Structure formats: C-alpha cells, structure tokens
Amino acid sequence: MGTPTMEQAQVEDGQLVQETLDGNRMSFQLLVERYQDRLFSLARHYTRNPVDAEDIVQEAFMKAYRRLASFDGRSSFYTWIYRITVNTVLDVMKRRGRSPVQSVEDPELVGEARPVACVTPDAKLHTEEISEITHRVLEELPEIFRTALVLREFEEMSYQAIADMLGISIGTVESRLFRARAKFKQKLLSLYPEFGED
Amino acid sequence: MDDCKQQQTLIPSYLDGELSEAQAAPLRQHLLACQGCRNAAQGERSLKAWFQAEAAVTVPVGFAARIARRAFEGDTGELDAPLPANAPTPILRFVLTATAVAAGLLLVLSVALRSSELPSGDRLRADSDTLQPLDQVLRELDAANATAERATDRK
Numbered sequence: 001m002g003t004p005t006m007e008q009a010q011v012e013d014g015q016l017v018q019e020t021l022d023g024n025r026m027s028f029q030l031l032v033e034r035y036q037d038r039l040f041s042l043a044r045h046y047t048r049n050p051v052d053a054e055d056i057v058q059e060a061f062m063k064a065y066r067r068l069a070s071f072d073g074r075s076s077f078y079t080w081i082y083r084i085t086v087n088t089v090l091d092v093m094k095r096r097g098r099s100p101v102q103s104v105e106d107p108e109l110v111g112e113a114r115p116v117a118c119v120t121p122d123a124k125l126h127t128e129e130i131s132e133i134t135h136r137v138l139e140e141l142p143e144i145f146r147t148a149l150v151l152r153e154f155e156e157m158s159y160q161a162i163a164d165m166l167g168i169s170i171g172t173v174e175s176r177l178f179r180a181r182a183k184f185k186q187k188l189l190s191l192y193p194e195f196g197e198d
Numbered sequence: 199m200d201d202c203k204q205q206q207t208l209i210p211s212y213l214d215g216e217l218s219e220a221q222a223a224p225l226r227q228h229l230l231a232c233q234g235c236r237n238a239a240q241g242e243r244s245l246k247a248w249f250q251a252e253a254a255v256t257v258p259v260g261f262a263a264r265i266a267r268r269a270f271e272g273d274t275g276e277l278d279a280p281l282p283a284n285a286p287t288p289i290l291r292f293v294l295t296a297t298a299v300a301a302g303l304l305l306v307l308s309v310a311l312r313s314s315e316l317p318s319g320d321r322l323r324a325d326s327d328t329l330q331p332l333d334q335v336l337r338e339l340d341a342a343n344a345t346a347e348r349a350t351d352r353k
Contacts, residue, residue: 025267025269026266032262036262037255041252058261065269119241119244121248130248131252149249153249154252177210181245
C-alpha cells in the first residue's frame with residue numbers, strides 16, 4: 001500500500017481527532033502512537049534525562065487531548081502538537097528548576113552576529129561524544145536560538161514549517177538561524193577551544 | 199565587499215536548500231568567483247557536522263495506551279506540585295518506601311511469631327532474658343529512618 005502522503009496523513013489525523021472527540025479512546029491512542037517517537041526525539045534535544053523527556057511528552061499529549069476541540073485543521077496535527085510540546089518543554093524544565101537560558105536582553109536585538117571560522121568535530125570523536133558536546137553547547141544558548149537550531153538541524157524542518165510552528169515570519173526564521181549558528185560556534189569555541197581552526 | 203556581505207547572508211539558506219533557483223544561481227556564480235565567500239560557505243557547512251542523526255529513541259512500552267487511558271479517565275496529566283530543590287530523588291523515595299514497607303512487614307511478622315510463642319497457663323511468667331520483639335523492631339525502624347534521613351541530608 002505504501003507510505004501515506006502528507007495529505008492522506010492529514011486527513012487521517014483529522015479523522016482520528018474527530019473520533020477522539022466523539023469518545024473513541026483507541027483513536028486517541030493511535031494518534032499518540034503515530035507521533036510519540038518524534039516527540040520523544042524532540043524532548044531529548046532539551047533534556048538528556050529520560051525521566052524528564054517522558055514527563056514532557058506525556059504532559060504534551062495530555063494538553064493536546066484537553067485542547068483537542070480547538071484543533072481547527074489549519075495546520076497539520078503534527079505542527080500543532082509539536083508547538084504544544086515545545087511550550088511544554090519550557091514549562092516542565094522551569095518547574096524542575098532547570099530553566100533554559102533566557103537571555104537578559106533580546107538576542108535578536110543585540111548587535112550583528114559575525115560568522116566565525118570553520119569549526120569541525122575531531123575525526124576521532126564518536127557520534128555519542130559529538131552529540132554530548134552539541135547538546136552541552138545548546139544548553140548554553142538562549143531558548144529562541146536553541147529551538148531554531150533543533151527544529152532546523154535535528155528535525156530538518158523547512159523554514160516555512162518552522163515559521164508556522166513558532167508563529168513568526170520566514171524572514172525572522174532566517175535571521176534567527178543566522179544568529180543562532182554564529183552564537184553556537186562562538187559558544188562551542190569558548191567551551192571547547194580545541195575545535196577552533198588552526 | 200558589500201556584495202560579499204550580502205551574499206554571505208544567503209549562504210545558510212542556500213545550504214538549507216531554501217533558495218529558489220533564481221536566488222541560488224547568482225550566489226553560486228559568486229561563490230565560484232570568491233574565495234572568501236567559499237570559505238564562509240565552508241564554515242557554515244562545517245556546523246552541520248555537529249548536528250548528527252541520533253540513535254532511535256526508546257519509547258516506554260505501553261506508553262500510548264497508558265496516555266489514552268489516563269486522558270479518558272479525566273487525568274489532567276499535569277505533573278505533581280513542583281519538586282523543591284532538595285526533594286528526595288525518585289531512587290531515594292523508592293528506598294524510603296521500601297524501608298518503611300520492610301519495617302512494617304517485620305513488625306507484623308514478629309507480632310505473629312510472638313503470638314504463636316505466647317505461653318499459656320503456668321508458663322506465663324516474666325522472663326528477663328526474653329527480648330521484646332516489638333522493641334527490636336522499633337529499634338530497627340528508628341535505625342532505618344535515621345539512615346534514610348542521613349541520605350536525604352547528603353542530597
């Protein structure tokens with residue numbers, strides 16, 4: 001039968017949403033099963049603690065259930081619940097006393113970010129080590145930069161999808177990513193100067 | 199130089215595949231002609247090596263069924279009251295709970311054993327070298343609580 005197209009998936013999601021609202025528990029379970037992997041993957045970029053990640057995803061789905069009647073289908077269900085999950089991340093991390101870095105000043109208003117020279121992972125590093133370093137650096141970034149990088153680099157979302165997700169313009173996505181990448185490199189070099197170009 | 203500055207702002211979008219052909223073509227031409235901008239593009243590209251695909255996540259077994267059940271049971275799903283900074287960790291809470299349960303079971307067992315050993319009739323007499331099991335259990339409980347409290351203080 002093959003993989004359903006995006007349009008088919010959207011129709012199916014809409015149908016499952018309606019059936020859930022009509023009281024069909026299995027339909028909601030199917031929705032959860034469809035997106036749980038991606039939401040766990042998303043949560044993992046904000047916390048390496050599996051307990052926190054599970055709490056985040058659980059709370060996101062429960063919020064989605066409570067707000068299901070407000071889902072109007074203008075965006076895909078995936079975009080909708082993704083947005084809920086990103087907001088839930090901040091809520092959960094704040095309650096656990098592990099707030100993401102909130103910039104004292106609006107990072108987008110700070111002076112122009114200058115691109116930094118090439119920084120590449122050492123060839124001897126394993127994937128897990130690279131991942132640890134990357135997430136360590138991401139933790140140090142203001143949340144708007146971290147989220148932009150997570151959505152683009154890990155989730156491989158298009159600029160349009162990111163714009164829809166965050167409720168911003170594509171131009172803002174572009175400038176935010178530009179600054180986020182420069183900040184990432186700067187922070188990487190300050191934490192790990194050994195990766196700077198000779 | 200101003201042209202380079204302008205072109206370099208397009209490099210990330212170009213590398214992300216977000217430029218139309220009409221936008222990408224002039225940039226491509228510029229990159230072919232400009233070493234500096236090629237270096238800048240390489241710098242941007244090198245960043246992607248830090249964002250590697252990770253191993254597949256492991257979703258707890260039965261997660262979806264559990265969520266659906268709780269949602270339909272009216273569980274709001276919100277976490278309990280925020281944990282204070284010095285709250286016991288889940289493992290420590292488990293240890294404390296297990297200790298309390300074990301102490302309770304010991305108490306019940308010792309009472310049961312004691313009941314079965316109770317002398318009757320003329321055998322009923324005070325015996326100074328018979329240790330009260332209940333006292334022993336109570337001392338064990340105190341010791342267990344003190345250990346748990348010390349562990350909490352260390353946290």
